[in-house]
Amino acid sequence: MAGFAELGLSSWLVEQCRQMGLKQPTPVQLGCIPAILEGRDCLGCAKTGSGKTAAFVLPILQKLSEDPYGIFCLVLTPTRELAYQIAEQFRVLGKPLGLKDCIVVGGMDMVAQALELSRKPHVVIATPGRLADHLRSSNTFSMKKIHFLVMDEADRLLEQGCTDFTVDLEVILAAVPARRQTLLFSATLTDTLRELQGLATNQPFFWEAQAPVRTVEQLDQRYLLVPEKVKDAYLVHLIQNFQDEHEDWSIIIFTNTCKTCQILCMMLRKFSFPTVALHSMMKQKERFAALAKFKSSIYRILIATDVASRGLDIPTVQVVINHNTPGLPKIYIHRVGRTARAGRQGQAITLVTQYDIHLVHAIEEQIKKKLEEFPVEEAQVLQILTQVNVVRRECEIKLEAANFDEKKEINKRKQMILEGKDPDLEAKRKAELAKIKQKNRRFKEKVEQTLQRQKASRADRRGRPPRARPEASLSPAPAQGPA
Numbered sequence: 001m002a003g004f005a006e007l008g009l010s011s012w013l014v015e016q017c018r019q020m021g022l023k024q025p026t027p028v029q030l031g032c033i034p035a036i037l038e039g040r041d042c043l044g045c046a047k048t049g050s051g052k053t054a055a056f057v058l059p060i061l062q063k064l065s066e067d068p069y070g071i072f073c074l075v076l077t078p079t080r081e082l083a084y085q086i087a088e089q090f091r092v093l094g095k096p097l098g099l100k101d102c103i104v105v106g107g108m109d110m111v112a113q114a115l116e117l118s119r120k121p122h123v124v125i126a127t128p129g130r131l132a133d134h135l136r137s138s139n140t141f142s143m144k145k146i147h148f149l150v151m152d153e154a155d156r157l158l159e160q161g162c163t164d165f166t167v168d169l170e171v172i173l174a175a176v177p178a179r180r181q182t183l184l185f186s187a188t189l190t191d192t193l194r195e196l197q198g199l200a201t202n203q204p205f206f207w208e209a210q211a212p213v214r215t216v217e218q219l220d221q222r223y224l225l226v227p228e229k230v231k232d233a234y235l236v237h238l239i240q241n242f243q244d245e246h247e248d249w250s251i252i253i254f255t256n257t258c259k260t261c262q263i264l265c266m267m268l269r270k271f272s273f274p275t276v277a278l279h280s281m282m283k284q285k286e287r288f289a290a291l292a293k294f295k296s297s298i299y300r301i302l303i304a305t306d307v308a309s310r311g312l313d314i315p316t317v318q319v320v321i322n323h324n325t326p327g328l329p330k331i332y333i334h335r336v337g338r339t340a341r342a343g344r345q346g347q348a349i350t351l352v353t354q355y356d357i358h359l360v361h362a363i364e365e366q367i368k369k370k371l372e373e374f375p376v377e378e379a380q381v382l383q384i385l386t387q388v389n390v391v392r393r394e395c396e397i398k399l400e401a402a403n404f405d406e407k408k409e410i411n412k413r414k415q416m417i418l419e420g421k422d423p424d425l426e427a428k429r430k431a432e433l434a435k436i437k438q439k440n441r442r443f444k445e446k447v448e449q450t451l452q453r454q455k456a457s458r459a460d461r462r463g464r465p466p467r468a469r470p471e472a473s474l475s476p477a478p479a480q481g482p483a
């Protein structure tokens with residue numbers, strides 16, 4: 001198998017790889033590094049934790065060493081934490097070059113960033129919103145001569161999700177030269193391939209890992225069918241068991257909203273689990289502090305929204321728990337990809353209610369693998385059910401008293417104004433989204449009614465009442481409480 005030197009990298013970079021413990025290139029690095037060194041645009045699609053970052057950092061550093069100037073490279077990424085992580089890789093691998101980098105993300109001092117940008121760093125690593133703000137408001141730096149434009153998690157940058165980057169991307173693309181090398185990477189590029197190909201036009205090289213399953217082999221993927229009302233008791237039970245069985249352990253729990261994330265964090269702390277939260281309602285400094293404490297194992301549980309689902313590389317994470325079933329398979333792929341990275345083992349457990357079964361089927365279809373049931377002693381869950389529900393309610397009341405929802409609204413408006421957006425216009429868009437959600441809810445209700453009818457007719461046929469235990473399979477039978 002070819003080593004880093006055979007890919008055309010200089011000896012100083014090969015030595016940097018060795019020092020970082022990267023002995024052999026991973027397949028995505030084998031495929032993409034030579035093409036990037038040849039000067040071609042590149043679209044790299046490989047599984048989570050497969051080394052995509054070094055696949056673009058290494059050839060960029062090589063080209064920079066041959067013709068060093070600033071600003072040479074712009075890297076765009078959807079989250080602030082990810083920007084810092086990528087900058088770290090540039091710094092470590094590019095140390096012999098005396099690399100100057102600049103991180104441009106929201107929630108941090110804009111004046112200090114503007115000053116750094118005016119000093120012509122070699123590499124700028126940015127989230128689109130803040131970089132577009134700088135481009136709109138300042139003429140003290142120019143992106144007109146950049147050689148490389150990288151979009152990490154490119155599909156997320158282009159999709160129109162709850163954080164829509166498209167307007168900011170327009171500003172950024174207008175500020176960079178048309179003649180450039182464009183590198184696009186993600187574990188889930190295929191859905192947005194057509195849009196991405198429009199960005200990469202210079203003899204684009206497309207590299208995709210060929211594998212029967214879209215998640216890594218070392219990942220043990222499970223589901224746990226639970227009634228909505230007892231979800232938290234199952235969560236506490238899972239964590240307690242994991243803590244009892246392992247000395248050195250570390251878990252990421254994903255939730256669907258900031259509020260749930262905050263409440264569950266408070267609740268788990270009440271049960272003395274060392275937990276930190278990470279969500280977009282927190283101040284940026286708190287977000288960094290939480291992540292640092294989790295990375296250094298001071299806290300063993302990180303409870304987060306999808307702000308942490310992409311790209312974060314924390315090798316110690318052994319388990320990912322999805323407190324809600326992700327609505328999109330690709331969100332599932334990125335979430336569970338926070339464990340079992342770089343050849344390590346890992347486990348993902350998704351809590352599924354009877355309303356989410358269709359989501360699990362969609363996930364299984366996409367990843368091309370069936371999830372297996374995670375066995376649980378229901379009697380043990382029952383023992384803690386009341387206590388968990390009482391503690392959760394207490395935490396909800398405490399959070400309501402702290403005006404969490406109101407603060408969220410004020411923060412949002414402030415952020416929008418800072419980003420040059422019109423809060424009222426955004427509210428309109430949100431209302432439209434709510435309409436779509438309502439439609440989906442109605443659909444769910446219909447499914448529920450059908451299931452109830454099926455249940456009733458089955459019970460009729462058997463001539464006895466339905467069992468009061470949750471079904472242990474993903475067949476579309478509704479689950480009951482474990483009482």
Ligand SMILES: Nc1ncnc2c1ncn2[C@@H]1O[C@H](COP(=O)(O)OP(=O)(O)OP(=O)(O)O)[C@@H](O)[C@H]1O
Pocket residue numbers: 021022023024025026029046047048049050051052053054186187310311312313315337341342
């Ligand atoms: N050639 C290599 N040999 C061994 N480890 C490597 C190699 N290249 C990268 N790694 C390590 O693998 C881990 C995952 O790499 P990276 O974060 O780049 O994954 P990724 O493919 O970008 O994942 P994601 O899709 O989740 O963002 C990192 O800890 C990195 O240091």
